[in-house]
Amino acid sequence: MRTVITGGAGFIGSHLTEYLLNAGDTVTVLDDLSTGSLENLRDVRDNPAFTFHEGSILDRDAVRAVISGSDRVFHLAAAVGVHLIVDHPLESLRTNIHGTEVVLDACRDAGVDLLLASTSEIYGKNTADRLSEDSDRILGSPLKSRWTYAAAKGIDEAFAHAYWCEYGLQVSIVRLFNTVGPRQTGRYGMVVPNLVGQALRGEPLTVYGDGRQTRCFSYVGDVIPAMVRIAEEPATRGLAVNLGGLQEISILDLAERAIKLLGSSSVVSLVPYEEAYGAGYEDMRRRVPDNSLAGRLVRFKPTTTVDTIILKVAKSMLSTASGEVPAGAS
Numbered sequence: 493m494r495t496v497i498t499g500g501a502g503f504i505g506s507h508l509t510e511y512l513l514n515a516g517d518t519v520t521v522l523d524d525l526s527t528g529s530l531e532n533l534r535d536v537r538d539n540p541a542f543t544f545h546e547g548s549i550l551d552r553d554a555v556r557a558v559i560s561g562s563d564r565v566f567h568l569a570a571a572v573g574v575h576l577i578v579d580h581p582l583e584s585l586r587t588n589i590h591g592t593e594v595v596l597d598a599c600r601d602a603g604v605d606l607l608l609a610s611t612s613e614i615y616g617k618n619t620a621d622r623l624s625e626d627s628d629r630i631l632g633s634p635l636k637s638r639w640t641y642a643a644a645k646g647i648d649e650a651f652a653h654a655y656w657c658e659y660g661l662q663v664s665i666v667r668l669f670n671t672v673g674p675r676q677t678g679r680y681g682m683v684v685p686n687l688v689g690q691a692l693r694g695e696p697l698t699v700y701g702d703g704r705q706t707r708c709f710s711y712v713g714d715v716i717p718a719m720v721r722i723a724e725e726p727a728t729r730g731l732a733v734n735l736g737g738l739q740e741i742s743i744l745d746l747a748e749r750a751i752k753l754l755g756s757s758s759v760v761s762l763v764p765y766e767e768a769y770g771a772g773y774e775d776m777r778r779r780v781p782d783n784s785l786a787g788r789l790v791r792f793k794p795t796t797t798v799d800t801i802i803l804k805v806a807k808s809m810l811s812t813a814s815g816e817v818p819a820g821a822s
């Protein structure tokens with residue numbers, strides 16, 4: 493397979509690149525290095541089956557040049573991270589909506605299959621016991637920058653579905669629920685690298701709000717093989733499929749577990765949302781996936797526990813080239 497990965501220098505994209513190279517694919521990464529980095533690809537850069545193109549998904553010519561002649565595309569390039577979205581809502585909207593349209597057009601014209609990476613954010617403030625793919629979306633005001641990512645990704649899904657209906661584009665969508673693991677940066681606010689980094693540095697762990705909001709973190713090593721199986725499963729065409737973790741945990745619990753597991757002398761510091769993200773921030777209180785569709789279609793069964801995730805992230809931070817534990821957004 494000749495595979496193109498947009499956003500392949502990012503956290504998830506770089507793990508996918510490694511996985512597909514190991515599976516025997518030829519992999520071309522298109523990435524503008526705005527949030528990703530070549531450091532993420534250092535283990536594959538000398539692989540003869542790997543090519544890197546620095547470029548934006550908003551650059552129609554660059555996207556077409558890379559996609560024509562390929563067999564399939566994994567579209568992961570996006571402006572992500574709550575801090576980035578709140579600080580740069582225009583970039584979030586432009587990259588995530590126009591960029592995706594450019595990729596969809598190029599895939600349609602080249603007759604190439606597409607897997608679109610979407611997000612559990614699209615469910616918005618729905619706190620259902622289990623969010624299944626047809627659960628309602630409860631989105632906040634479009635005038636709150638925080639919701640631009642959810643709004644844009646929802647439009648991306650609608651676009652992808654429309655290309656499937658009207659052009660027969662072979663497209664599948666995955667909704668990722670807080671995918672975490674080594675190489676994820678805390679720079680744009682992601683909680684696991686942030687808290688683990690703080691614990692390793694002996695700094696206070698910044699838990700936003702009352703810390704009772706919950707997430708189901710999924711380990712990148714569980715998610716990547718399922719993503720690839722979804723891309724290869726014809727029954728997923730035109731569908732969105734949840735890929736989430738197995739354990740619901742509050743952010744306060746997450747912080748306390750990180751301190752304990754890493755033997756850290758840090759303490760937990762509760763930070764008001766307003767201080768963390770600015771006035772009027774609305775969090776998602778709860779986000780629990782129903783993974784049964786992915787279980788049925790591609791035998792998805794996440795196995796990595798939160799404790800293992802914390803230990804793996806810490807180990808990878810301690811082994812960074814500089815030997816320093818990178819600072820997060822705090």
Ligand code: UDP
Pocket residue numbers: 574670681682683684686687698699700701705707743775776822
């Ligand atoms: N969060 C936190 N401390 C941090 C970073 C994030 O308490 O240093 C909280 C954040 O407010 C949210 C949860 O952790 O409730 C997950 O945040 P993240 O940005 O990782 O993902 P998302 O909000 O998209 O689920």
